[in-house]
Amino acid sequence: MAFTYVDIGSPEVPKLDGVLFFPVTPFTGAGHIDTAALADHVARGLDFGPGGVFAACGTGEFHTLDPEEYGRAVRTAVEATAGRVPVFAGTGGPLSLARRYSRIAQEAGADGLLLLPPYLVEAPAAGLIAYTRQVVAASDLPVIVYNRSNARFTPEAAAEVARLDKVVGFKDGVGDLDRLSRTVSAVRSALSGRDKDFQFFNGMPTAEVTVPAYRGIGVELYSSAVFCFAPEISLAFHRAVTTGDQDTVDLLLRDFFHPLVTLRDKVPGYAVSLVKAGMALRGHDVGGVRPPLTDPSPQHLERLGRILDAGLAIAGRDGEEAAR
Known part of the structure; x- marks a missing residue:
């Protein structure tokens, strides 16, 4: 599936559609990353026409990867994809590491980032906004913000980070549809009149179960872990x-x-x-x-x-x- 770029100034933003593929990170019997198996996994998935590849994210066990392993995983996915669809890479965790992962992803050739929650702590809206600002500033890549676990953005906070030039999407993994509906409305209002393409995503586990409900409030994109093993x-x-x-x-x-x-x-x-x-x-x-x-x-x-x-x-x- 070919993909297009939307020009919002800087950076260029890949427009996503279709089923989004979140590959696993294969490990050898000794516990090391198996890059050959990962390349094969991504290549086989591409044959089924996903709209994007999200490497080293939740399904890819981002939480277990050190920076060197992470870089290998992202680079392998980028090389296996060979420009056929955009490749986003996970980032997040402790602030210093999140900034480092973001730079590694850019060096590895990723097209964008999925910002996972910060490490452990609960944070007020102002803290999540500051965290997002600093991670976004660490690279030139567009960023999709993931609303889940201990990173739960209020509608107002989501609207604030959506105004950042490099934030191009909001992915929900909480499942509070009332709050998400208000968030979608707040973001759209904040971006009204701006020439910026912004996308919303259903990021619930086994997202297909909630797709009909999410589509009802205008959130049509979703991640599919099932695509990994049963495309x-x-x-x-x-x-x-x-x-x-x-x-x-x-x-x-x-x-x-x-x-x-x-x-x-x-x-x-x-x-x-x-x-x-x-x-x-x-x-x-x-x-x-x-x-x-x-x-x-x-x-x-x-x-x-x-x-x-x-x-x-x-x-x-x-x-x-x-x-x-």
Whole structure:
């Protein structure tokens, strides 16, 4: 899928659309980053036409990567993508490290950054604004701000950071739709009259479950962890939800996404662990997760396999109908 740049002065901003791909970070048996497996993972994902690649983010276990590992992961994703779609890289954590990661991402050739929450502490709105300003200033890259965990922006704070030239998006991972609706309105009002393209994203875990609700308030882009291990299912859902095929949406939610969420919620961290396990079930060895996450139990792997089979069966039928 080709992508376009929107000119807002500086920097150039890649316009995102379609399903957004958040690759895992593969590890070897010795616990090191497996760049060959990552390059293959990204290349295979690109064959299914995602609208963007988000490397070393939440699904990519950003929280476990040291700066050298992070740089290798981002550079590998950039090289594997070869300009076909924009590559955003995660940044965040302690302020000094967040600034360093941002510079590393720029040097590695990333097109933009996804700003994850600061480390541990709860912060007032003014502190989150200051944190965002300093991380944004550390590189020349456009930044999408991630609203989740301990980085919960008020509508007014979101509007304030949206005014920053290099902040080009707001991704929500909290799920408070009342507050998000007010945030969308506040940001749009703050940017009214400005020649600036700004995008909103659904960043909830297993985002497809909340896509219908988010679309109702004008937030149509979303990240898809399922795309990592079952792009057929991810694309079938995206096709159904964007064409108004409510029967397929309902079927995929009932037989795949809702059971997956039920399994995901059994153990903290399964939002990542199940993705890597799903890739293994599809024949792609990307290793396990790093502590403090844990790999799924045998019983949960068996359950994941049944859920995956159900989703692939539905996606297969949808694909046959779409080809007619």
